[in-house]
Amino acid sequence: MNNICEFKLPNGSAVSTSDNVDITSRTITSVIIMNRGRIKDAREYMLDDAFAKALMRSASRHKNGVISNFGHNWNNLGKRLGRFSNFKDDGTSIRADLSIYESADESPGLPGLGSYVLNLAQEDPEVIMSSIRFSYKYQYQLSSDGAEKKVNYWDEKSQRWIDPVEADGPVLLKFDELISVDLVDEGAATDSLFSTEDRWKETVRRVLSSPEIEQHLATEEWPVLDAFYKNKITQKVSIIDQLKALIGLGNAEENFETEKTENVENNESKEVVQPATTEQVAMSAQITEEFTKMMSAQQDLLAKLTEQVEALSARVSNVENSPAADHAVGDEEVSAQKELKAYEKNPINRKWLSRRS
Secondary structure (H helix, E strand, C coil), X not given: CCEEEEECCCCCCCCCCHHHEECCCCEEEEEEEEECEECCCCCCEEECHHHHHHHHHHHHCCCCCEEEEECCCCCCCCCEEEEEEEEEECCCEEXXXXXXXXXXXXXXXXXXXXXXXXXXXXXXXXXXXXXXXXXXXXXXXXXXXXXXXXXXXXXXXXXXXXXXXXHHCXXXXXXXXXXXXXXECCCCCCCCCXXXXXXXXXXXXXXXXXXXXXXXXXXXXXXXXXXXXXXXXXXCCCHHHHHHHHCCCCCCCCCCCEEEEEECCCCEEEEEECXXXXXXXXXXXXXXXXXXXXXXXXXXXXXXXXXXXXXXXXXXXXXXXXXXXXXXCCHHHHHHHHHHHHHHHCHHHHHHHHHHC
16 A cells, blocks of 8 residues: 655755746746755655656656645645646756646635745745655665665564664655645745755846946945956946856857947947957967977877888888798798788788788
């Protein structure tokens, strides 16, 4: 008989980015479904690669998406939120996108349910989390040879309860079927809907999008930025645009290495290239030197190979031009014959000999 388990799984501490929640399309993207590792409650199960792979296989069988409910309930009528789809496993976490029903706002027991979840996820994702409900076949540990050993069950044969052995490591679960991915208030090892990777992106995005940031940079001294951009401060591209391009939040309209100026009198444009720095010149010289050494070594090797081929060719020529009777006497002649036969076994050598003849 399968066991039914409700887990509120780890998905990392985070602050939402506005990109994760789209009120118009009623979607919440990149919601973390589970993280590999030990859950933080009394059960202390370990969610490993095998568990994650089985979960992904089960999710793929839900062609219309995995159902999502508002909380873990035995009766979900009036609490259906929507469906999760686009499951992805990055090796650490499994993520998926939640599409919320329009009808969730018409819940007879919880009016406006869908909009409430969307707004809450956007406003403060640290107070709402994902949690999977699934079935598993049994609990087990791995023996020293990697074999599964069932634990936490009543053994009829020995008439005793089989407890885990601490020396055998964590208790694992033989995953069976994914039932739903529900939204809850707080999980056993869950901090928020999204990963910490989104936190710094949103912080930087908000700072760089502030209307006052350009004025602030202009009135304050920023020695770090001055040192980083050096002579590029006078470019048409602002520091903000360059920072955005640097961290992938936008594209600078001009290249950092050039400054475009306009000749008003002649009505023509020209591009002024900034001179290379001392560091760039030194690096260029080093690369050139290393490349020259590499080419010299290659030429030396080619010369040695050519010399060896020519010496061997001379020996082959001597053997071929010697009298036939002489080939049957003496160790040196016999050795030369064997060497010639061995040389001719190589198709490339045979081709070279045929061209030579």
